[in-house]
Amino acid sequence: MKTVYSDDHRLHAAKKELVDGTLMPAHERPQRADIILARVREVGLGEILAPEDFGVAPLARVHDGRYLAFLESAWDMWKETGREWDALPLVWPVRGLRAIEPEDIDGKLSYFSFDAGAPITAGTWPAVRASANVALTAARLVKDGERVAFGLCRPPGHHAAADYCGGYCFLNNAAIAAQWLRDQGAQRISVLDIDYHHGNGTQSIFYERADVQFLSLHGDPRQEYPYFLGYADEIGAGRGEGYNVNYPMEWGTAYDAWGQALKDACHEVASYAPDAVVVSLGVDTFEKDPISQFKLKSPDYLDIGKTMAGLGLPTVILMEGGYAVDEIGINAVNVLTGFDD
Numbered sequence: 001m002k003t004v005y006s007d008d009h010r011l012h013a014a015k016k017e018l019v020d021g022t023l024m025p026a027h028e029r030p031q032r033a034d035i036i037l038a039r040v041r042e043v044g045l046g047e048i049l050a051p052e053d054f055g056v057a058p059l060a061r062v063h064d065g066r067y068l069a070f071l072e073s074a075w076d077m078w079k080e081t082g083r084e085w086d087a088l089p090l091v092w093p094v095r096g097l098r099a100i101e102p103e104d105i106d107g108k109l110s111y112f113s114f115d116a117g118a119p120i121t122a123g124t125w126p127a128v129r130a131s132a133n134v135a136l137t138a139a140r141l142v143k144d145g146e147r148v149a150f151g152l153c154r155p156p157g158h159h160a161a162a163d164y165c166g167g168y169c170f171l172n173n174a175a176i177a178a179q180w181l182r183d184q185g186a187q188r189i190s191v192l193d194i195d196y197h198h199g200n201g202t203q204s205i206f207y208e209r210a211d212v213q214f215l216s217l218h219g220d221p222r223q224e225y226p227y228f229l230g231y232a233d234e235i236g237a238g239r240g241e242g243y244n245v246n247y248p249m250e251w252g253t254a255y256d257a258w259g260q261a262l263k264d265a266c267h268e269v270a271s272y273a274p275d276a277v278v279v280s281l282g283v284d285t286f287e288k289d290p291i292s293q294f295k296l297k298s299p300d301y302l303d304i305g306k307t308m309a310g311l312g313l314p315t316v317i318l319m320e321g322g323y324a325v326d327e328i329g330i331n332a333v334n335v336l337t338g339f340d341d
Ligand code: SP5
Pocket: 019, 020, 117, 156, 157, 158, 159, 167, 168, 169, 195, 197, 225, 282, 284, 290, 291, 292, 320, 321, 322
């Protein structure tokens, strides 16, 4: 299988993250992609390609224009106020407050985010552009006839909605790839999200659409981030009713139950009969992940790849989360080798 990778991910390196009420070194760090790439090389997975530049048009098919303008200008606006460290929001328009875009950069950061988990740095915009181009290039490989391709995206994307960032995510790479495949003539796309966290951004983007099915296996929102989306009764709305499928699972879930949910999700995908599948691949379901509570083991990832390959559909696999950096290469690439075998 071919891998698409760009060194530009390095341009985004947040220094700190707010965890457990304290600022700690960010979990979502450049080393994650380096280790996955090293493992791709080590197992001889296949050719490693640089992304092509698709421009902003495919981003604007998914994201709000004002949000893209904000992402592009946020660092300069923040820096103009004399601050040289990562930009973070502090206030959100929750119940009873008014969601009107402020002029001030601190207000804009709040307006265009849902948590303090997506710090903006000097290189964030070029890095997230490169990550989306990685996803789009992987999608193009599959559109042009590859059975499967791996987009080694970093920063990840599935928490980003049409007009807000959060959870280490800025541009929704999976949604951008799915929409691009639709725009290239695919009739139906399934987005299968197996990151530990619910793909709230992707769900919200496609919630009222029948042409993109969204399925997510994740920590139960009663217990787990992002808390405010991901319940099983979220089945889609309007024309999208029946095309959103959530599998919330409780803390401590191991592969027996998780693998059953994956099989069920694959049945749903098969019934939908999409032209292609976009996989949001997170390996933060791993037992040693520092911020997660599932119990998957390294060999389980081989079986995940094999199960998804069993669909027999063209598949674009895009990297999302996974923070046990020592094993992130083994786990992510196990999915890919399991798929290829
Ligand atoms: C792409 C992705 O995986 N984003 C995840 C963002 C998670 N951000 C919030 C994590 C909250 C972690 N709380 C765990 C406390 C451990 N002591």
